[in-house]
Amino acid sequence: MQSSSTAHLEIINEHFHTLLQCSGMWTLPYLSTVAYQLETLNPESSVIWDVSHISEIDSAGIALWQLYHRAFEHKGLESKLIGANPDHDKLYRLLYSHTYEPEQPPKTHSWLYVLGHETHQNILGIGTFLAFLGEAFVLLVYTLLHPTQIRYRSIVAHIFATGATALPIIALSAFLIGVVVAYQSIVQLQKFGADIFIVDMIGISLTRELAPLITAIVVAGRSGSAFTAQIGAMKMTQEIDAMKTMGFDPFTFLVWPRVIALMIVMPLLIFFADIIGIFGGMVIAQAQSHLSFSEFVHRLQGALPIKHYIIGVVKGPFFAFLIAIVSTYRGFQVSMNTESIGYYTTKSVVNSIFLVIACDAIFSVLLTELKL
């Protein structure tokens, strides 16, 4: 009766019932208008569905009928179906073979519950981190007693990956930090005609604080995130389970090589950052107040006691340990879904940068108290 390229619903109100004349294609692409027609329909008498003119129906069509059939019956109205052919019947039986009952979604909790739950989880998290640390050290002692178990190749590979390949980005960051510090201080120092003190400024601030910190932040962003993602991916593909079953301990194979490699590399990177950062300062000093390179270096020898440089470099292994241990720990926390890799990688970088800064603050207070 109707053109069959879309779904139609004609609502005929009669004395004792509402006749719903369904026709056309009751399939997914065409159903939305019919669905809204039914939504606004508010019958007051029994409903009769005449489906004899439906040319094609799919599961969405059946579901639509069933949904409103139930809704009308729920209101206490009679809902009858006429003109269904055997194909409709078979499809209906397939889709509604069991008494299908809509399931209520699980309850969401109150904010107080969530707050308590999260706090509890965080406290437990500290416990699991300590357990991880403890297990790592037990295995470190065991490995040191059995030196043949040390993964030298792995350590060297990580030294290359976290050290040598990080040189360009560290050079760039340190150079720019040197430039920024020199530029800002020279403007102030010139007011007092004390340009020459730029050397002290650059020498001490870079070697003692800025170079170690910048290096640690770059390494945390670069290698820390890589550690978490590598171990997380291995966990997802069950490689770690495979290692355990073969008796290869993940701590000796994955954690310690990374920690040790980073602890070896970090002081070297800091030394490198010192040189490049001071060079950046030298370039600005020459450009802004015509202090030649040779004068700068001559002055630096007097102005920079060796202790500042040593303090800066000694911080390296501590920062490296924190970055490597936190990022490997986060890697082991990755669970079997793709989102958790991103989640824990972010967490690992944020945690390790925070810990590095906190550790630097402790160093700063301690060393000042010790009059160093």
Added chain:
Amino acid sequence: MNSIIIEARDIVTAFGDMLIHDHINCSIRKNEIYALLGGSGSGKSTLLREMILLQHPKSGTLKVLGIDLNTITPLEAQNLRRQWGVLFQSGALYSSLTVGENIAMLYHEYTDLPPKLIDELVGIKIDLVGLPPHARFLYPSELSGGMVKRAALARALALDPKLLFLDEPTSGLDPLSSRQFDALIAQLRDLLGLTVVMVTHDLDTIHHIIDRFALLGEKKVIAEGTLNEVLQYNHPIIDYFFQRGSYGIKD
């Protein structure tokens, strides 16, 4: 009646120097359950991937639902993709969404049905594949292997496709679940008028629900047809694959 849904002519596929398909031909008819068979590395999954536009053959023509995949426009491809459902071997459910959201996503993207109806549809699809109702609120990581397959099938069936691609649908399922899965596929084919293309190794599946199949080996299609037709041929790979003479299919 038996119009051809998918037609592959002279397909050549190579990865670098390694030849996978050497002038392969096969055709899949409407409303049949068709299998691509072959040993590991025979290129059956690759052929399936070419049919669903994930990979392109080096040469040859491949027509799906009458459209030549060599000259397909992006718009036609998008239309074609709505007419098929694909079940990947590992399920490939989006792990950040619950099972219900995985299915509902297709309705939200491709239709403007009211939320109530989408909810109902998600419910019946989950029921249809034999998952318990609470499964819709679970994340893929909380499901067992068999449930992942079922959830992925529910998602593949979401838009009532006319064409269903299954990559090893019964691998990793226990024998009883496998037979139930087969029965479900056969029932869906009968009632929804589906055409099913699958890659499988399961001899029971081949025996019970497959109408026709192509056996791939030595970079060619060794035989194509019904099980009885293929068993007429004499070829070592056919003997090997169906374990003829031992405990497999008897002559």
